[in-house]
Amino acid sequence: MKKITVGAFLLSMMFVGVNAQSLKSPDGKFEMSFQLKGGVPYYNLKYNGATVVEDSKLGLRLFKDTSIKFASEIAKPEDAKFDLNNGFTKTDEKRDSKNETWQPVLGEKKSYINNYNELAVTLNQASADRSIVVKFRLFNDGLGFRYEFPQQKNLNYFTIREEDSEIDFPTDMKAWWMVADYDSQEYQYQETKISEIPARWDKAFDANASQSLVKNAVQSPLMLKKEGKDPLYINVAEAAVLDYPASHLEVDAQNFKFKTHLTADRQGAKGYIQTPSVTPWRTIIVSPKAEEVMASKMIFNLNEPTKYTDTSYIHPTKYMGVWWEMIIGKSQWAYAEPESNVRIGQTDFSKLTPTGKHAANNTKVKEYIDFAAENGFKGLLIEGWNIGWEDWFGHSKEFVFDFITPYPDFDIKMLNEYAHSKGIKLIMHHETSGSATNYERWSDKAFQLMNKYGYDAVKTGYVGDIIPRGEHHYSQWTINHFYRIAEKANEYKIMINSHESVRPTGESRTYPNYISAEAARGTEYEAFGGNNPDHQTILPFTRWMGGSMDYTPGIFQTKLDYYFPGDKRFVKTTLAKQLALYVTMYMPLQMAADLPENYKKHMDAFQFIKDVAADWDDTKILSAEPGDYVITARKAKGTENWFVGGITDENKRDYTVDFSFLDKGQKYEATIYEDGKDADYIDNPQSYNIYKKEITSKSKINFKMVRSGGFAVTIKKINK
Numbered sequence: 001m002k003k004i005t006v007g008a009f010l011l012s013m014m015f016v017g018v019n020a021q022s023l024k025s026p027d028g029k030f031e032m033s034f035q036l037k038g039g040v041p042y043y044n045l046k047y048n049g050a051t052v053v054e055d056s057k058l059g060l061r062l063f064k065d066t067s068i069k070f071a072s073e074i075a076k077p078e079d080a081k082f083d084l085n086n087g088f089t090k091t092d093e094k095r096d097s098k099n100e101t102w103q104p105v106l107g108e109k110k111s112y113i114n115n116y117n118e119l120a121v122t123l124n125q126a127s128a129d130r131s132i133v134v135k136f137r138l139f140n141d142g143l144g145f146r147y148e149f150p151q152q153k154n155l156n157y158f159t160i161r162e163e164d165s166e167i168d169f170p171t172d173m174k175a176w177w178m179v180a181d182y183d184s185q186e187y188q189y190q191e192t193k194i195s196e197i198p199a200r201w202d203k204a205f206d207a208n209a210s211q212s213l214v215k216n217a218v219q220s221p222l223m224l225k226k227e228g229k230d231p232l233y234i235n236v237a238e239a240a241v242l243d244y245p246a247s248h249l250e251v252d253a254q255n256f257k258f259k260t261h262l263t264a265d266r267q268g269a270k271g272y273i274q275t276p277s278v279t280p281w282r283t284i285i286v287s288p289k290a291e292e293v294m295a296s297k298m299i300f301n302l303n304e305p306t307k308y309t310d311t312s313y314i315h316p317t318k319y320m321g322v323w324w325e326m327i328i329g330k331s332q333w334a335y336a337e338p339e340s341n342v343r344i345g346q347t348d349f350s351k352l353t354p355t356g357k358h359a360a361n362n363t364k365v366k367e368y369i370d371f372a373a374e375n376g377f378k379g380l381l382i383e384g385w386n387i388g389w390e391d392w393f394g395h396s397k398e399f400v401f402d403f404i405t406p407y408p409d410f411d412i413k414m415l416n417e418y419a420h421s422k423g424i425k426l427i428m429h430h431e432t433s434g435s436a437t438n439y440e441r442w443s444d445k446a447f448q449l450m451n452k453y454g455y456d457a458v459k460t461g462y463v464g465d466i467i468p469r470g471e472h473h474y475s476q477w478t479i480n481h482f483y484r485i486a487e488k489a490n491e492y493k494i495m496i497n498s499h500e501s502v503r504p505t506g507e508s509r510t511y512p513n514y515i516s517a518e519a520a521r522g523t524e525y526e527a528f529g530g531n532n533p534d535h536q537t538i539l540p541f542t543r544w545m546g547g548s549m550d551y552t553p554g555i556f557q558t559k560l561d562y563y564f565p566g567d568k569r570f571v572k573t574t575l576a577k578q579l580a581l582y583v584t585m586y587m588p589l590q591m592a593a594d595l596p597e598n599y600k601k602h603m604d605a606f607q608f609i610k611d612v613a614a615d616w617d618d619t620k621i622l623s624a625e626p627g628d629y630v631i632t633a634r635k636a637k638g639t640e641n642w643f644v645g646g647i648t649d650e651n652k653r654d655y656t657v658d659f660s661f662l663d664k665g666q667k668y669e670a671t672i673y674e675d676g677k678d679a680d681y682i683d684n685p686q687s688y689n690i691y692k693k694e695i696t697s698k699s700k701i702n703f704k705m706v707r708s709g710g711f712a713v714t715i716k717k718i719n720k
Contacts, residue, residue, distance in 0.1 A: 059085025266470025
C-alpha cells in the first residue's frame with residue numbers, strides 16, 4: 001500500500017461526500033464516484049466494496065490559442081488559465097442506462113450484450129465561461145469515461161497540449177507491458193511489477209522501421225494483476241479512437257499511477273478540436289478471473305453502431321499468400337535490383353534487368369492458386385505485384401507506388417481469370433511505405449482496379465515514417481487517414497486489413513469492413529528478432545482486446561536453416577501450437593502463412609487449418625493466465641462444429657479439457673492434434689500426434705503441452 005500521512009488522510013476525508021456523485025453497475029458489483037476537490041475533478045472505482053482505482057484526476061491542458069508555432073510552444077505558468085482541469089463547478093448531471101443485444105457483422109459470438117448505467121456530469125469553468133461534460137459508463141465488467149465538448153461561444157476551436165486523465169492504483173501489481181512509441185507496437189511484452197517498469201524500460205525495445213519512443217511510458221492495452229489471497233485482473237485501454245490521437249500511459253512507478261499521454265503531431269500538438277466533439281473512452285476492465293477480462297466486449301460496446309447500409313460484402317476469409325518466402329529471404333518483392341533509381345510513370349520496368357528472385361510472377365502465383373484451391377481456401381494474397389519496390393523504403397519518397405501498375409512478369413488479367421476459374425479471389429496488397437498522402441491520391445483508382453478484377457479485400461501497409469513528414473502513425477491526422485480509407489473502401493465494397501497501423505479499439509463495430517489489422521509483433525518477427533514463447537499468451541489480453549489481428553500463423557517449417565544451412569533463426573513454437581493459434585486468436589481474415597511445399601509434407605496436420613472456422617457463433621475462454629497459457633473453445637458460425645485450442649509459454653503444462661459446453665445427450669467425434677511425446681519447440685518442433693475419439697458433454701481429456709507447445713481439437717456431431 002502507498003504511504004499516506006495523517007494530515008493528508010484527514011484532508012481527504014473532508015472532501016468525501018462534497019459534490020460527490022456515485023454510479024453503480026447493473027449488477028451492483030462496481031461503484032464509481034465523481035467529485036470536485038477545490039474545483040478539480042476526480043473519480044474513483046470500487047469492486048465488491050474494495051478500492052480498485054483511488055481518487056484520480058481528470059482534465060486536459062490546452063494551448064493558449066489555436067495557432068501554435070512549429071515545435072516551439074513552451075508551457076508558461078500563465079498558460080494554465082487556458083486549461084480544462086481546474087476551477088470547475090458542477091452545473092448539471094444526467095443519468096441513463098441501456099441493456100441491449102447487438103450482432104457484430106463478424107465476431108467471436110453471434111451477439112454481444114451492451115448493458116451499462118451512465119452518469120454525465122456538466123462542469124462549468126467560470127473564469128472562462130465554458131463547460132465540458134465528463135461522461136461515465138459503468139458495465140458489469142468495468143468502467144469507461146470520456147470528455148465531451150458542447151459547442152459554445154468560448155469553446156469552439158481549441159488545440160490540446162495534453163490529456164491528463166489519471167488511473168491511480170492502491171497497490172503495486174504485476175504488469176504485462178510494452179514501451180510506448182508514437183509509431184510502432186511491434187515490441188516484445190515485458191512482465192514486471194509497476195514499480196519495476198522504469199528499471200526495465202531501456203532494455204525493453206529493439207529497432208524498428210519507424211520509431212518515436214516515449215520515455216518511461218507504456219502502451220495500452222495494459223494488463224495488470226493484483227496478486228495475493230484475492231487476486232484481481234485489470235485491463236487498461238481505450239475505445240473509439242476517432243478524430244483524436246492514440247494514447248499511451250505515463251508511469252509513476254513510485255505511486256503505481258498512470259496518466260494519459262497522447263501522440264503528438266510535428267508541432268507538438270495532441271489534437272485539433274472543433275466543437276461539438278468527444279474524446280475516446282478511457283477503459284478499465286476488472287475481474288477476479290483472467291478469462292472474464294479476456295472475454296470482455298466492453299471496448300466494442302463503447303463504439304457506435306455502423307452507419308453502413310450494406311454489409312453483405314463483408315465476410316470471413318481463409319487465405320494463403322505469396323509472402324512468407326519474402327519474409328524469410330528466399331524471394332523478394334522487387335523485380336529488379338534493390339535501390340535502383342526508379343520513378344513511377346517514367347521508368348520502363350520491362351527494360352530493367354530482373355533479379356530472378358521476384359516472387360510475384362505468373363508461374364509461382366499459379367502454383368499457389370492451385371494449392372489453395374485444391375485445399376478449400378478462398379483467398380490468395382500476393383505481395384510485390386506492383387512496380388516501385390526497388391527503392392520503396394528509407395528515402396522519405398512520397399510517390400513510391402501507384403497501386404495500379406503490375407510488374408512485367410505479373411499478368412493481372414490472366415491471373416485473376418485463372419484464380420476465379422478455381423474459386424479463388426486474389427487479395428490486393430497496397431504497401432504505402434508510410435506515404436499516406438500518396439495513397440489517398442490514388443485510392444479511387446486503386447479500388448476501381450480491384451473492382452474491375454474482382455478483388456474484395458486489401459492488405460494495406462505503412463512501413464516507415466509517415467508522410468505528411470513529421471506526422472506519426474498514431475497522431476490525429478493519421479488516425480483520420482485510416483478511417484478515410486475504410487470509408488472509401490466501403491464505397492467500393494472492399495474489406496481492409498491494415499499493417500503497421502494503429503491498434504484497433506473496437507471500431508470494427510462502426511467500420512465493419514475494417515476487418516483486421518496487424519498493429520503488434522506478428523509471425524513475421526519470428527524471422528526477424530524472434531517472438532518469446534509467452535508472446536501469444538499475452539496478446540489476447542492486450543492487442544486483441546480491441547479487435548482482431550492478422551497474426552499470420554500456420555508455420556510448419558519452423559527452422560530457417562532448412563532453407564539456409566547454418567541460419568539460427570527459428571519460430572519459437574511447436575507445430576501443434578501453430579495449429580492451436582487458429583482458435584486462441586480471433587482472426588476473421590485467417591492466413592495459412594507457410595509455403596505449400598511445407599504443408600504437403602504434413603497434410604494430416606494441415607487438415608486442421610483446412611477445417612477450422614474463421615468466424616464464430618460462440619466463444620468460451622476455458623482457462624487463461626496472461627504470460628502462461630490460453631485455452632479457448634469456439635463454435636463455428638452457422639454450424640454445430642466446435643474447435644478447441646490450447647497454448648502454453650516456455651513451460652511444459654498439463655490441462656484437462658472439460659467438454660461440458662457441448663450439448664447434453666449428443667455424441668461427437670473429436671479429432672485431436674497434440675504435441676508428440678518427444679516434441680520440443682527447440683529440439684523437435686515437428687513432432688505431433690493425431691487421433692480420433694468419441695466424446696460427449698461428460699468427457700474430459702488431459703493434454704500434455706510441451707515447452708511452447710499446444711493442442712487443437714475439431715469436434716463434429718455424430719448423427720444419430
